[in-house]
Amino acid sequence: MEFRIKVNGQVHSVDVLPDTPVLWVLRDNLGLTxxxxxCGIAQCGACTVFLNGQPLRSCSLxxxxxxxxxxxxxxxxxxxxxxxxRNAWIARDVPQCGxxxxxxxxSAVALLKQIKKxxxxxxxLAMNGNLCRCATYVRIRAAIHEAAKLLEG
Amino acid sequence: xxxxxxxxxxxxxxxxxxxxxxATAAILALExxxxxxxxxxxxxxxxxxxxxxxxxxxxxxxxxxxxxxxxKVLRHPRCMNCHPAGDHPTQTDAMRPHQPLxxxxxxxxxxxxxxxxxxxxxxxxxxAGIPGHADWRLAPASMAWQGRSGxxxxxxxxxAPATATAISRS
Numbered sequence: 457m458e459f460r461i462k463v464n465g466q467v468h469s470v471d472v473l474p475d476t477p478v479l480w481v482l483r484d485n486l487g488l489t490x491x492x493x494x495c496g497i498a499q500c501g502a503c504t505v506f507l508n509g510q511p512l513r514s515c516s517l518x519x520x521x522x523x524x525x526x527x528x529x530x531x532x533x534x535x536x537x538x539x540x541x542r543n544a545w546i547a548r549d550v551p552q553c554g555x556x557x558x559x560x561x562x563s564a565v566a567l568l569k570q571i572k573k574x575x576x577x578x579x580x581l582a583m584n585g586n587l588c589r590c591a592t593y594v595r596i597r598a599a600i601h602e603a604a605k606l607l608e609g
Numbered sequence: 610x611x612x613x614x615x616x617x618x619x620x621x622x623x624x625x626x627x628x629x630x631x632a633t634a635a636i637l638a639l640e641x642x643x644x645x646x647x648x649x650x651x652x653x654x655x656x657x658x659x660x661x662x663x664x665x666x667x668x669x670x671x672x673x674x675x676x677x678x679x680x681k682v683l684r685h686p687r688c689m690n691c692h693p694a695g696d697h698p699t700q701t702d703a704m705r706p707h708q709p710l711x712x713x714x715x716x717x718x719x720x721x722x723x724x725x726x727x728x729x730x731x732x733x734x735x736x737a738g739i740p741g742h743a744d745w746r747l748a749p750a751s752m753a754w755q756g757r758s759g760x761x762x763x764x765x766x767x768x769a770p771a772t773a774t775a776i777s778r779s
Contacts, residue, residue, distance in 0.1 A: 475736060497737050498728040499708060511727045516739045521730055567722030574721075582722025585709035 459519050463488065464532025474520035478512070479503045481519050482529060490530040490558045494587070501586030504559035505529045511566040513585075530558035536607060537568040544603035552590035560586045564600050573604050656681060683754060687740075691747050692754035698747055699755070717746040 458471050463486060470485045477496075482488045482505070491514060494502030498516040505514045506528040514527075533542075541564050544550075551557045560583070567574055567582040574582070579597050588596070657678055665671040682688070690699045696713040699706060712720050719725045729745035748754075 475734075477734075477736060498739055501709075504727075510724065511722065513728050513737075516728045516734055516737045517730050518734055518736075521732065521734075563722055570721035578721065581710075581712055581720035585711075585723050585727070 479514035540603040540606040548599040
């Protein structure tokens, strides 16, 4: 079945089964492999993207459920928060293996869009759905605080 | 039979319909593959018909009996999981703590950066085992049902006590 979906500002036509997870479409049909498959059951956060600017576990939604919604992946992440998080991630050398990091960054940006100066608790509540097997959590938290400072300036 | 009678009949039909719908939903939820990996026998399967309460002549006793029966549906994990006594939902038929840890947030839709809609969408998504609804959220704290018995939850419910009373008068 053909679906027309908008990803990172571009409309794509894909021919997939209606219950195909959005994650599959992004990676296998569109080649946007920055978004990772981790668990497939919305438990790890590696597949986090934005749907109309809000965080979405792309493994948890069928392509048929997208409607006219617009997806933003790590490849298409722009804006002040995205820039601040990217710079803070580099400055703090956050990633270790890096596999979970695109999901971590998407969630961090989603948080900073809503709370400009998050507390440790704000960060924990927003980020505890994003697992990191390298346990870079301390650096992630520090980088989010740093990104918040960058946004102030 | 005047307006009062019509109102009673309408209320009776409404509650019977609600019970039937809820029971059907509960049974369907049990029979369809879903996120719930641990299944428990549902008390909602044993719902009695409203007419079986006709023999209870005391209005208060009948109200309590009807609400107790209706609360079998309200106490189904599918309902109770999002009616916690605190700020964290539970999940599965075993009502274990929600994974990942999520919170009520200011409006019941979760924390900034991790709203309920991150994972829960308009419909169930069985490939990932994620239940859905268009406005997935926690019930208000004033409607906390976990840890309460059926009739004890009535004062917290805006519609159930009045409905039970309407039935008892019919």
